[in-house]
Amino acid sequence: MTNFGTVDGTAGRIMIRLENLRKEYPKEPKPAVDDLTLEIPEGEIVILVGPSGCGKTTTMKMINRIIEPTSGRIVVDDKDVTHEDPDQLRRRIGYVIQQIGLFPHQTIAENIATVPKLLGWDAKRIDARIDELLETVSMSPATYRNRYPKQLSGGQRQRVGVARALSGDPAVMLMDEPFGAIDPITRDRLQNEFLRLQAEVRKTIVFVTHDIDEAIKMGDRIAILEEGSRIAQYDTPEQILTAPASDFVADFIGAGASLKRLNLSRVRDIQLTEWPTVARNADGAAVLDALRASDKGCALVLDEQRRPCRWVSAADVQRGDGRAIDEIGLPPDAVVEPQATLNDALNELITANYSVAIVVDAAGVYQGIVDIDHINEAIRGMRTAARAKARAGLVEDRDEDLLTKGTTT
Amino acid sequence: MTTSTEQSLGAEATAPEMGMAPIRREHRTVASYLLMPVFLALVCLGLYLYVQSKELDTIEQRALNASRLGTAGWEHVQLTIVSTIFVILIAIPLGVFLTRPFTRRFRGVLLTVANIGQALPTIGVLALFAVAFVFIGFKAAIVGLVAYTVLPVLRNTMVGLQQVDENVLEAGRGMGISKMGVLTRIELPLAVPIILAGVRTALVINVGTAALATYINAGGLGDIIVAGLSTNRLTVQITGAVLTAVLALLVDYLAGIAEDVLRPKGL
Ligand SMILES: Nc1ncnc2c1ncn2[C@@H]1O[C@H](COP(=O)(O)OP(=O)(O)O)[C@@H](O)[C@H]1O
Ligand SMILES: [Mg+2]
Numbered sequence: 048m049t050n051f052g053t054v055d056g057t058a059g060r061i062m063i064r065l066e067n068l069r070k071e072y073p074k075e076p077k078p079a080v081d082d083l084t085l086e087i088p089e090g091e092i093v094i095l096v097g098p099s100g101c102g103k104t105t106t107m108k109m110i111n112r113i114i115e116p117t118s119g120r121i122v123v124d125d126k127d128v129t130h131e132d133p134d135q136l137r138r139r140i141g142y143v144i145q146q147i148g149l150f151p152h153q154t155i156a157e158n159i160a161t162v163p164k165l166l167g168w169d170a171k172r173i174d175a176r177i178d179e180l181l182e183t184v185s186m187s188p189a190t191y192r193n194r195y196p197k198q199l200s201g202g203q204r205q206r207v208g209v210a211r212a213l214s215g216d217p218a219v220m221l222m223d224e225p226f227g228a229i230d231p232i233t234r235d236r237l238q239n240e241f242l243r244l245q246a247e248v249r250k251t252i253v254f255v256t257h258d259i260d261e262a263i264k265m266g267d268r269i270a271i272l273e274e275g276s277r278i279a280q281y282d283t284p285e286q287i288l289t290a291p292a293s294d295f296v297a298d299f300i301g302a303g304a305s306l307k308r309l310n311l312s313r314v315r316d317i318q319l320t321e322w323p324t325v326a327r328n329a330d331g332a333a334v335l336d337a338l339r340a341s342d343k344g345c346a347l348v349l350d351e352q353r354r355p356c357r358w359v360s361a362a363d364v365q366r367g368d369g370r371a372i373d374e375i376g377l378p379p380d381a382v383v384e385p386q387a388t389l390n391d392a393l394n395e396l397i398t399a400n401y402s403v404a405i406v407v408d409a410a411g412v413y414q415g416i417v418d419i420d421h422i423n424e425a426i427r428g429m430r431t432a433a434r435a436k437a438r439a440g441l442v443e444d445r446d447e448d449l450l451t452k453g454t455t456t
Numbered sequence: 457m458t459t460s461t462e463q464s465l466g467a468e469a470t471a472p473e474m475g476m477a478p479i480r481r482e483h484r485t486v487a488s489y490l491l492m493p494v495f496l497a498l499v500c501l502g503l504y505l506y507v508q509s510k511e512l513d514t515i516e517q518r519a520l521n522a523s524r525l526g527t528a529g530w531e532h533v534q535l536t537i538v539s540t541i542f543v544i545l546i547a548i549p550l551g552v553f554l555t556r557p558f559t560r561r562f563r564g565v566l567l568t569v570a571n572i573g574q575a576l577p578t579i580g581v582l583a584l585f586a587v588a589f590v591f592i593g594f595k596a597a598i599v600g601l602v603a604y605t606v607l608p609v610l611r612n613t614m615v616g617l618q619q620v621d622e623n624v625l626e627a628g629r630g631m632g633i634s635k636m637g638v639l640t641r642i643e644l645p646l647a648v649p650i651i652l653a654g655v656r657t658a659l660v661i662n663v664g665t666a667a668l669a670t671y672i673n674a675g676g677l678g679d680i681i682v683a684g685l686s687t688n689r690l691t692v693q694i695t696g697a698v699l700t701a702v703l704a705l706l707v708d709y710l711a712g713i714a715e716d717v718l719r720p721k722g723l
Binding site for chain 1: 621623624625626627628629630631632633634642645646720721722723
């Protein structure tokens with residue numbers, strides 16, 4: 048049976064190529080990885096996702112030879128590394144595991160310095176690198192450099208784990224369920240931070256998860272794996288959601304493929320709704336004017352820096368008896384940033400008082416509103432686009448078929 | 457300095473995600489470090505006054521003069537220290553060797569064997585007398601003491617190395633640290649507290665067992681006790697026994713300080 052995951056010409060240069068990679072564990076009847084061939088393009092996050100025990104971790108760990116393959120070839124950056132000295136290889140590949148594995152007896156700075164020291168950098172360069180990386184993962188160097196891992200929260204440790212993996216500036220990163228052991232809220236935040244970071248550093252990343260939602264959110268490309276690390280589908284998240292290649296894939300995606308597609312677009316990609324706003328120092332009459340001029344039931348009160356501070360409706364003004372408008376009404380809930388996914392926004396707005404999510408920039412300044420109509424529109428738009436793309440693919444395939452037939456006959 | 461750190465910690469703790477695990481560090485005050493030496497000095501003083509208050513006969517006078525006590529005490533210290541050094545030199549490398557991956561299959565059995573010595577102090581006596589069949593004297597006593605206390609140190613070395621988090625080791629290997637580097641820079645430092653606890657146990661056992669070395673002509677404070685027993689002089693027996701106990705407590709105290717100093721920070 049073929050077990051191929053190749054990419055078409057539109058993808059970038061191939062950074063990692065696994066060729067007929069196979070792993071048999073002693074005394075296990077079936078191979079954990081069964082002749083896998085997989086191409087991973089440069090600068091992309093490729094997700095290996097599949098049910099527990101399907102061979103994701105084994106596949107990933109063969110890339111830096113933590114696990115030695117039984118047979119097959121591993122090519123990284125056009126170099127066959129199947130028999131290279133593993134220590135040398137690993138210093139060029141960032142490695143993050145779920146349990147993080149920070150060295151508890153070393154400070155954060157010492158932890159991050161591990162690979163640069165192995166690479167023989169001088170002390171000044173290492174020092175500068177530590178500060179740079181701590182800044183990158185939003186941790187103040189002055190505060191955290193000399194702390195020990197046990198003095199950090201789970202989310203902070205994970206950040207340090209990522210910083211440590213980036214320290215030698217590797218072209219390739221391997222991440223095995225890096226956010227798996229973290230509470231959902233922090234996980235969301237870390238995922239967003241990581242995507243922002245990746246947009247800057249453009250590493251080639253192999254990312255293992257068993258969570259299809261995480262795969263869709265994080266992946267440029269997803270390999271859905273069945274037992275024996277057999278590729279059920281290797282494609283972009285859009286294509287996988289739109290055109291699952293088999294029942295296995297469809298089952299694995301589960302119900303609500305349209306909702307999952309909301310993970311693919313971000314608040315910054317859509318046109319935000321205008322909403323009536325009033326300044327905090329205005330009075331109730333100004334609120335009523337603003338409401339009259341629009342079709343909305345409530346106005347958003349903004350402070351001097353244009354940050355949301357209150358929802359006020361006409362009823363609130365009447366009941367308020369002339370109190371300041373930032374003392375009546377409801378606090379502004381459901382606040383999202385532009386890089387949040389529409390799924391994040393939807394989650395926020397369904398529990399919000401006025402069923403809308405407020406969009407603010409990194410400084411908290413009001414940008415606009417996302418409401419349920421947006422979400423509906425986005426789903427409809429994505430469906431149409433994806434369907435068109437899938438059709439186009441069909442036609443191309445048929446052309447190619449004809450072509451090959453033409454040449455062979 | 458301290459206040460500013462505390463303030464910054466307090467400020468961050470407001471965000472739940474920033475919540476810090478409590479820092480557990482030994483906050484031993486200088487006073488608590490002085491407690492044991494002062495106590496031991498008082499015990500010695502009490503012993504001195506007690507002996508002074510007695511009318512000593514010639515036998516007692518011969519047994520309890522300063523130079524005799526000094527020699528016996530010094531011999532005892534030598535027996536303890538030399539045997540413990542040998543134990544460290546043998547047990548720690550052996551423990552490292554026996555915890556390498558290729559021994560995985562029979563490691564359980566090894567640990568059980570290493571555990572046997574723990575519960576049975578009398579084995580120490582047996583070891584001493586077994587050696588005495590072959591030869592006697594200081595060296596024989598050292599062989600006997602080492603043979604016995606190698607086991608607790610070996611056991612603690614193995615347990616100490618095995619309790620190191622697999623993930624920490626995998627992270628180390630995964631970053632390209634060599635096997636030797638992982639052993640010396642990660643495994644051993646992280647095992648230090650447990651290994652040192654084993655060495656401390658060995659030291660104390662050695663002080664106790666060395667009191668029996670007198671039976672194979674190796675000297676030590678046992679000489680005093682046995683002299684008291686054979687001549688039926690209670691004062692002499694008490695002096696020997698109390699000095700042995702003081703030495704054991706002192707050694708334990710010093711080993712405790714060594715543990716505090718050598719324990720890696722951050723654990
Ligand atoms: N060290 C090992 N020895 C024997 N079998 C193993 C070992 N590691 C993994 N396996 C088996 O190989 C298969 C794939 O494991 P793994 O790669 O860890 O899966 P995943 O990461 O997808 O959950 C499983 O059936 C697992 O039981
Ligand atoms: Mg796994």
